[in-house]
Amino acid sequence: MGEAIVITSGKGGVGKTTTTANIGAALAQAGQRVALIDADIGLRNLDVVMGLENRIVYDLVDVVEGFAKLKHALIKDKRFENLYLLPAAQTRDKTAVSPDQMRALVGEMKQEFDFVLIDCPAGIEQGFKNAVAGSDKAIVVATPEVSSVRDADRIIGLLEAEEKHHPSLIVNRIRPSMVKKGDMMDIDDMIEILAIDLLGVVPDDEFIVVSTNRGEPAVLNQQSKAGEAYRLISRRLLGENVPLMKLEEEGQGLLGRLRKMMGIKG
Amino acid sequence: MFDLFARVFGREDASKEVAKERLRLVLVHDRSSLSPQALESLKNDLLQVISQYLDIDDQGFRVDFSRHEDAMALVANIPIKKKVSRNL
Ligand SMILES: Nc1ncnc2c1ncn2[C@@H]1O[C@H](COP(=O)(O)OP(=O)(O)O)[C@@H](O)[C@H]1O
Numbered sequence: 001m002g003e004a005i006v007i008t009s010g011k012g013g014v015g016k017t018t019t020t021a022n023i024g025a026a027l028a029q030a031g032q033r034v035a036l037i038d039a040d041i042g043l044r045n046l047d048v049v050m051g052l053e054n055r056i057v058y059d060l061v062d063v064v065e066g067f068a069k070l071k072h073a074l075i076k077d078k079r080f081e082n083l084y085l086l087p088a089a090q091t092r093d094k095t096a097v098s099p100d101q102m103r104a105l106v107g108e109m110k111q112e113f114d115f116v117l118i119d120c121p122a123g124i125e126q127g128f129k130n131a132v133a134g135s136d137k138a139i140v141v142a143t144p145e146v147s148s149v150r151d152a153d154r155i156i157g158l159l160e161a162e163e164k165h166h167p168s169l170i171v172n173r174i175r176p177s178m179v180k181k182g183d184m185m186d187i188d189d190m191i192e193i194l195a196i197d198l199l200g201v202v203p204d205d206e207f208i209v210v211s212t213n214r215g216e217p218a219v220l221n222q223q224s225k226a227g228e229a230y231r232l233i234s235r236r237l238l239g240e241n242v243p244l245m246k247l248e249e250e251g252q253g254l255l256g257r258l259r260k261m262m263g264i265k266g
Numbered sequence: 267m268f269d270l271f272a273r274v275f276g277r278e279d280a281s282k283e284v285a286k287e288r289l290r291l292v293l294v295h296d297r298s299s300l301s302p303q304a305l306e307s308l309k310n311d312l313l314q315v316i317s318q319y320l321d322i323d324d325q326g327f328r329v330d331f332s333r334h335e336d337a338m339a340l341v342a343n344i345p346i347k348k349k350v351s352r353n354l
């Protein structure tokens with residue numbers, strides 16, 4: 001029996017889909033059987049981030065309505081044979097499925113997979129309720145900005161009211177140089193405010209753009225800092241006690257630091 | 267050099283401090299689900315009751331809601347004026 005994890009945030013555009021794709025790929029890379037569900041009905045995106053958009057035949061709503069079998073709707077990843085995607089319907093809306101239907105679907109998928117990762121839509125309405133319904137655990141993604149932390153706080157409140165999902169936090173798009181200058185909240189600030197466990201920290205990384213352009217999760221690239229962060233997060237999800245990623249400014253080293261202190265650029 | 271200087275002496279205008287303060291205020295309302303008016307009168311009532319016993323610095327008086335595990339706690343920070351006479 002596998003574990004279902006919803007990746008949520010309240011606010012849109014903070015990295016839920018990126019996180020789902022990368023943790024999914026990293027877990028698959030580590031040999032786990034993984035299924036990703038795109039629960040953002042009407043605004044599907046996980047398929048393009050994974051580079052699987054050309055293979056879609058059936059979607060989540062087709063399965064829930066009994067129009068297609070689950071095994072026919074699941075799309076096998078190009079790179080890992082133990083990684084699958086259940087795409088969202090694009091021409092329907094959130095009301096096309098109910099929390100009960102999601103619970104049944106996720107329950108069925110947990111029989112076959114070690115991990116079922118659910119990419120949650122933004123908001124706290126029906127789409128959120130659907131995405132959360134079948135999940136055992138929640139990962140809350142937030143960026144170090146006032147609006148994102150505020151929305152994360154709201155989501156954590158809703159999840160904790162159900163006393164079921166043990167939410168943990170991923171801080172995404174940290175920029176160490178801004179943190180150092182005092183122009184960005186750091187991890188401690190965010191943990192203090194939100195009062196939840198920290199699962200991981202992902203730096204802001206240009207490579208994420210390249211990786212979405214190509215439809216290849218960043219964890220497949222050994223050079224990507226964000227990819228490295230997601231690999232560490234996945235190991236933590238597997239129960240390994242690995243430390244958080246050390247985030248350093250560009251141009252570190254003694255010379256770089258000296259230059260910085262003297263205000264010399266380059 | 268300025269960077270180092272600023273760090274040693276602490277930049278008061280560091281924008282993250284502004285962000286944290288703004289978040290603090292927003293979350294008080296979000297978490298309490300009290301209307302701003304209700305919250306204001308809660309503060310005033312608290313202030314009034316405590317002033318009967320202590321000399322409070324009402325400039326620094328703060329009320330927060332913070333999360334502890336799965337419960338919400340009302341946390342009041344009530345600075346007492348230095349000049350309070352001590353019973354020596
Ligand atoms: N760590 C990161 N570094 C740089 N860009 C990022 C990072 N995480 C997300 N992004 C970018 O932010 C945008 C929103 O991300 P996405 O995962 O689609 O958010 P959500 O699913 O929460 O709406 C995308 O353009 C994505 O490429």
Ligand SMILES: [Mg+2]
Binds near residue numbers: 016017040045119
């Ligand atoms: Mg998304």
